[in-house]
Amino acid sequence: MNCPNCHGSNLGKIGHQQFYCWNCLIELSVMNGKINVNEVEEDGSLSSLDDLFNEEDLTAQW
Template sequence: MHCPNCHGTNLGKIGHQQYYCWNCFIELTIQNGTIHVHEVEEDGTLSSLDDLFSEDERTAQ
């Protein structure tokens, strides 16, 4: 699996089907074969970045 943002493979597992990209500091969640991309805000909340990527870019491989 690779990060849809930086295309790197430096991902750490943080939970069940949840990963963190150490290159661009975003959180990835896989649901039904689709990667959901989130930015972690200063207060710890998540903001969706899904609208920045096409369906093809967010397909888990």
């Protein structure tokens, strides 16, 4: 799987079906083959970035 933002493969696993892209510093979670993209805010909360990507970019390809 590659990051839908930078298309890099420098992903670290942070939980069950949860990954972190070390290139663009976003969190990815995979649910039912669909990737959810979130930005980690300063207070630790997550902001969705899904609306910035099309459906094809958010389909998990292993």
